[in-house]
Amino acid sequence: MQIENRLGVVFRNRALLDLALVHGSRVNEAQDIRTASNERLEFLGDAVLGMVVAEALYHERPDAGEGILTATRSALVRRETLAEVARSLGLGAFLQFGRGEAASGGRDKDRNLADALEAVVAAVYLDQGYDAARAFILRHLQPKLQAAHTHGTTPNYKALLQEHLQANNQPVPRYRVVSAIGPDHEREFTAEALLHDTILGRGTGRSRKAAETAAACAALEQLHTQGGMNHGQT
Missing domain, CATH: 3.30.160.20 (Double Stranded RNA Binding Domain)
Structure with a gap:
């Protein structure tokens, strides 16, 4: 329940959340061939995240052209931004790694954290639907979205x-x-x-x-x- 409290989401199918937290290195070292990683969820979560952010920018930046909207979306969903959100949630502590990746500092690598956050987004989407996934994303990206809207900031x-x-x-x-x-x-x-x-x-x-x-x-x-x-x- 601790991870669900941090995320602010109670899963109906907890197995989806568990899968979202399994890094590929864990699968490589697992003896059980049924063990899967979060890579497929990451793929889906990337698409859901992009859609939610694009929709939010469309409504919050009515005067922005396509180029600015596209690049602002890229800045908001880039690896470093997602890793920052994942750190704020303490997501790294819950990730399952192989021994080698864990020993090399895998819990604090931007790539692993960003991928895990995308996988969690997909898990929320599959478990509770688009509206719940949208609410989850906006709750954690809202400060950055608000800055783009209030200040009309365009990334460098x-x-x-x-x-x-x-x-x-x-x-x-x-x-x-x-x-x-x-x-x-x-x-x-x-x-x-x-x-x-x-x-x-x-x-x-x-x-x-x-x-x-x-x-x-x-x-x-x-x-x-x-x-x-x-x-x-x-």
């Missing part, structure tokens, strides 16, 4: 992209302007964000800076959608 996409890459042991991205079309007073720039020679995102704007910012925004969205660092356009 270039800084967020750099932070994301460095958290995954990657170098800082570089940017290049690939075109500048139109007369001086209404020129449109197109820029690309690159990791090594891989294009992570492409964006346009009325200045070089705006185009690079849009490219970083697109890169963050692509990385979130694809869920990895080994993807991109070439």
Whole structure:
């Protein structure tokens, strides 16, 4: 019951919550072939989380364009943000790891915490439906959503992209302007964000800076959608 008290959710099917707390390393070391991990729940929870945040931003930021909404959503559901929420819930203490992962500090790794939170979201969704999952998500992300609404804050996409890459042991991205079309007073720039020679995102704007910012925004969205660092356009 302690974990349910922390989450503010009483499960009808406690097995769903238990599964959400099983890391893949636990399965690898388990003797029982019936043991499963939280990876499938994580997949579903990612989708539910994205939908709830997108809906909230749509209603709370009526003047924001698609690009700002997309990038703000990416900032709110990125690994570091979700890990912060998971820490506030003390989720790490309840996760089940294999011995090796536990010994390497797995309970406080951003990736493990974020994945577990997504799995818990899916468990709430499967156990009690969309409205309950939505309430759970908004309850814990509301301060960040409120800041975006009250202050009209837009994340620093270039800084967020750099932070994301460095958290995954990657170098800082570089940017290049690939075109500048139109007369001086209404020129449109197109820029690309690159990791090594891989294009992570492409964006346009009325200045070089705006185009690079849009490219970083697109890169963050692509990385979130694809869920990895080994993807991109070439």
